[in-house]
Amino acid sequence: MALLELRDLHxxxxxxxxxxxxxxxxxxxxxxxxxxxxxxxxxxxxTTLILAALRLxxxxxxxxxxxxSLGGGDLRGLSPARMRTLRGKDIAYVPQAAxxxxxPVMTVGAQITESxxxxxxxxxxxxxxxxAEVLEMVELEGKIARRYPHQLSGxxxxxxxxxxxxxxxxxxxxxxxxxxxxxxxxRVQLLRLLRRLVDELGLALLMVxxxxxxxxxxxxxxxxxxxxxxxxxxxxxxxxxxxxxxxxWALARSLPRLHGEDDLERIPxxxxxxxxxxxxxxxxxxxIHAFDLCRERAxxxxxxxxxxVACHLHAG
Amino acid sequence: MVTGRYVxxxxxxxALVLLLALILNFIxxxxxxxxxxxxxxxxxxxxxxxEEQRAIITRLGLDQPLTVQFGxxxxxxxxxxxxxxxxKGQPVREVIGxxxxxxxxxxxxxxxxxAVLGVMLGMRAAWRRGSATDIGLLGLVLGLxxxxxxxxxxxxxxGFAVRLDLFPVVSSIPVGIGLLSLEGxxxxxxxxxxxxxTLTLSGLGPYFLLTRSSMLGTLGEDHVLMARAKxxxxxxxxxxxxxxxxxxxxxxxxGLSMGFILGGSVVVETVFSYPGLGRLTYDAVLARDFPMLxxxxxxxxxxxxxxxxxxxxxxxxxxxxxxxxx
Numbered sequence: 001m002a003l004l005e006l007r008d009l010h011x012x013x014x015x016x017x018x019x020x021x022x023x024x025x026x027x028x029x030x031x032x033x034x035x036x037x038x039x040x041x042x043x044x045x046x047t048t049l050i051l052a053a054l055r056l057x058x059x060x061x062x063x064x065x066x067x068x069s070l071g072g073g074d075l076r077g078l079s080p081a082r083m084r085t086l087r088g089k090d091i092a093y094v095p096q097a098a099x100x101x102x103x104p105v106m107t108v109g110a111q112i113t114e115s116x117x118x119x120x121x122x123x124x125x126x127x128x129x130x131x132a133e134v135l136e137m138v139e140l141e142g143k144i145a146r147r148y149p150h151q152l153s154g155x156x157x158x159x160x161x162x163x164x165x166x167x168x169x170x171x172x173x174x175x176x177x178x179x180x181x182x183x184x185x186x187r188v189q190l191l192r193l194l195r196r197l198v199d200e201l202g203l204a205l206l207m208v209x210x211x212x213x214x215x216x217x218x219x220x221x222x223x224x225x226x227x228x229x230x231x232x233x234x235x236x237x238x239x240x241x242x243x244x245x246x247x248x249w250a251l252a253r254s255l256p257r258l259h260g261e262d263d264l265e266r267i268p269x270x271x272x273x274x275x276x277x278x279x280x281x282x283x284x285x286x287x288i289h290a291f292d293l294c295r296e297r298a299x300x301x302x303x304x305x306x307x308x309v310a311c312h313l314h315a316g
Numbered sequence: 317m318v319t320g321r322y323v324x325x326x327x328x329x330x331a332l333v334l335l336l337a338l339i340l341n342f343i344x345x346x347x348x349x350x351x352x353x354x355x356x357x358x359x360x361x362x363x364x365x366x367e368e369q370r371a372i373i374t375r376l377g378l379d380q381p382l383t384v385q386f387g388x389x390x391x392x393x394x395x396x397x398x399x400x401x402x403x404k405g406q407p408v409r410e411v412i413g414x415x416x417x418x419x420x421x422x423x424x425x426x427x428x429x430x431a432v433l434g435v436m437l438g439m440r441a442a443w444r445r446g447s448a449t450d451i452g453l454l455g456l457v458l459g460l461x462x463x464x465x466x467x468x469x470x471x472x473x474x475g476f477a478v479r480l481d482l483f484p485v486v487s488s489i490p491v492g493i494g495l496l497s498l499e500g501x502x503x504x505x506x507x508x509x510x511x512x513x514t515l516t517l518s519g520l521g522p523y524f525l526l527t528r529s530s531m532l533g534t535l536g537e538d539h540v541l542m543a544r545a546k547x548x549x550x551x552x553x554x555x556x557x558x559x560x561x562x563x564x565x566x567x568x569x570x571g572l573s574m575g576f577i578l579g580g581s582v583v584v585e586t587v588f589s590y591p592g593l594g595r596l597t598y599d600a601v602l603a604r605d606f607p608m609l610x611x612x613x614x615x616x617x618x619x620x621x622x623x624x625x626x627x628x629x630x631x632x633x634x635x636x637x638x639x640x641x642x
Contacts, residue, residue: 054545088547101542105561105636114556118547148636164546 001072002029003204004053004172009066011045011052011228018275022048022061024228027301028206030172035198035205037215037236039251040225043271046208049225050174053206054093055083070172089119092165094158094175101161102149108135109145112164119168134163138193155186159193166197173198175207179214191218212251216240224248227272227282234307244309246287281312289313323629330625337617338393341610342386389610398614399607403600408611411596416615419581419592422508426515427577431570433516434523439559441524442531453524461521465580469514469587476510483510486589511588518584519577526569530562537561564635571627575620 011023022045030036040046051057053068055075068075070090075083087093095101102111112131116122122130132142138159149157158178165173178194179187195218198205209215215222215236222236224245232245243249250267269286272278278285284294291312299310373379377388392399398408437457441450460468477483484507534540535558543557578594585594593612600608632639 056541056544084547084549086547087545093542093545095538095542095545101538103539103543103557103561105634106556107636114548114552115546150637161542 002031003071004028004030004206005067005069006049006053007067007069009049009052009068010064011048011057011061012064013061015060015275020274021277022228022274023052025066026225026228026230028223028230030204030206032171032204033198033202034221035195035207035219036221036223037219038206038208038223038225039210039212039215041210041271043274044225045228045274046210046225047176048228050093050176050206050208053174054087054091056087085119088115088165088170089168090171092168092170092173094162094165094173094178096177096180100149102157102164104149106148107145108147108149108152108160108164112145112160112167115164115167130167134167135160137166137197138163154182155190158182158190162190162194162197166201166203169201170203172204172206175205177209178207180209180211187214194218212240213255224251227277228274229282230301230308230310231283232307232309232311233301234309238306244304244307244314245283245311246289246313247283250286281310322632326625326628330621330628334617334621337621338390338614339386341613341617342389344613346382346606393614398611401600401605401608401611403603403605403608408607411608412593412611412615415591415593415596418590419585419594422511422585422590422592423515423577423581426512426519427570427574430516430519430577431523431566431573434520435527435559435563435566437520438524438527439531439554439562442528442535442562443554443558445532454528457521457524460517461525463518464583465514465518466583466587468518469511469584472510472514473587483507511584511590514584514587515577515580518580519573522569522573522576523566527559527562527566530565531558534558534562564631567627567630567634571620571624574623575616578616578619 006026006028009023009026009028010021013020013022024045026045026049028036028038028049038046038049048057048061052063053075055063055068057063063076066076070086075086078086102108106114109131112134113127116127116130120127120130131145135142135144140156140159140163144152144156144160149160152160162178175194179190182190191214194205194207197203207215207219212222216239217237219236222234222239223230224232224239224243224247226247232239232243232248234244239248240252243252247267254267267286268288272282272285278295280293280295280297281287281290281299284290287294293312297312299312299315301308301310302315304314370379377385380388389399396409398412400406401408401411404411434457437453441453444450463471540553540557543553548557581592581594582597583594584590585592586598589595593615596608597612597616599605600612
């Protein structure tokens with residue numbers, strides 16, 4: 001049994017016109033010591049997936065169906081008060097680096113202390129020591145504790161947020177594009193840091209990204225989402241080199257290369273409007289291999305050569 | 317850090333503003349229509365023999381050029397002499413000294429309570445955006461805000477003092493009121509209640525609206541989602557992560573609204589016959605009592621500038637970003 005198990009998860013946003021399915025029938029496991037990367041374009045339901053696991057989907061969205069379990073315990077049935085004590089304690093959240101996710105009028109130290117006060121029984125001295133310890137863990141100087149967020153660079157701020165997330169010793173970290181908006185060098189440093197922390201502390205990390213090579217390089221397992229559905233899942237490096245689903249294949253082909261032809265291959269068309277997802281396979285209007293069946297019936301995830309893929313091409 | 321240099325810079329800036337205000341203070345009553353003579357001896361002033369008219373004008377120094385009058389005014393200010401009231405026949409400083417405590421007693425608590433109440437209601441409305449509470453409060457506060465203070469005061473007076481007879485119609489304070497005894501205090505509260513309510517209710521609108529919109533802004537910010545994801549309880553999310561950063565513009569509003577509340581006091585004190593500076597201003601205007609007006613305006617000016625200075629100096633304490641921008 002995996003640490004985090006999502007089963008047949010459905011999350012919808014209700015608009016006056018339609019019920020928009022942002023996450024549709026997702027099954028996903030994340031195990032201790034494992035880094036799972038979720039890849040997809042904007043609007044593929046990645047962020048909603050993370051917020052759903054925290055039960056923080058903003059209104060008018062809600063979890064419609066399915067189960068979320070952590071360490072075998074069901075999260076969907078928990079009272080809001082009980083769920084709140086789990087947030088930050090067992091499940092930590094690391095937001096996008098580009099966001100202003102620290103309170104602008106509190107020092108970094110005060111914000112880490114707040115997490116510790118909420119979730120641990122440490123006394124004042126122990127708390128101060130723990131703040132210094134987690135800052136050191138993310139390779140920041142202790143004096144950063146007295147700084148305000150606006151006094152830090154983007155990379156330092158993201159490290160501070162990781163320190164804050166890890167301070168109460170969570171088991172699972174949910175990271176929503178943790179490195180987007182940072183420059184390439186800082187991004188690599190941060191990913192190396194995250195990877196090291198997962199290995200050293202025995203964490204489980206679920207990371208969302210739109211960057212396929214990044215996921216291929218740093219994650220153990222990759223999940224490709226399209227229109228709220230998982231279309232392919234497999235070992236991370238392989239998903240880049242040997243994708244099975246036409247969408248994953250097209251994604252991998254659309255990456256700029258240092259050597260080789262100048263023209264990038266584009267995926268024709270655009271991400272479907274989630275309130276009007278095509279009948280059959282949601283990718284069929286953009287798929288160069290689409291045939292009649294693709295326009296009639298949605299493919300199920302099936303196991304093919306170590307991958308799970310939802311595509312009629314690979315069925316039977 | 318709030319450095320001494322920052323404070324000194326601010327104080328110097330406000331001192332300059334004060335100086336400009338003093339000059340305006342001197343000019344405004346003199347360019348306003350009306351004749352001080354009329355105020356001193358009444359409508360019949362014009363009937364006095366010309367020599368007597370001239371004698372009064374000379375005695376008051378009103379025949380001197382404006383520059384000379386200003387020089388005399390400025391010299392007096394420095395010496396703490398605000399001049400002599402034409403109308404009351406008393407030094408202006410004495411009259412103001414008598415009235416100031418009453419105004420402070422009324423305005424201070426009203427200014428603070430309208431701010432606190434406005435902020436608390438605004439916060440509640442923002443947190444429950446779109447709910448019946450939010451819409452109800454919004455309508456109520458906008459309605460209150462649209463009522464001019466004199467009208468609100470008159471309505472309260474008619475309703476609670478005349479019809480229901482719960483409060484006195486005239487809020488003047490009896491001379492021998494024993495403020496140290498329980499009954500004395502009770503009597504004071506009883507007499508102050510209506511003008512206090514009027515000022516508080518009419519000052520609350522801007523705080524409510526500003527806090528509500530400022531807080532709707534902060535509640536939508538990323539750090540609020542982060543706070544919830546950290547497991548902060550709702551109260552902590554609202555106060556520490558929502559309200560605290562939203563308070564910055566409210567501090568500025570406190571400085572700005574001091575002018576409105578003083579303006580309101582002129583009307584409200586008059587409606588309730590309360591013996592404060594506002595009432596004094598009203599009487600002085602009617603009497604064209606220049607020195608009195610200048611004296612009262614001086615106090616008002618200092619109050620408004622002081623409140624703004626205070627707001628400016630607290631800003632860096634509230635917002636670390638302002639602190640390090642210096």
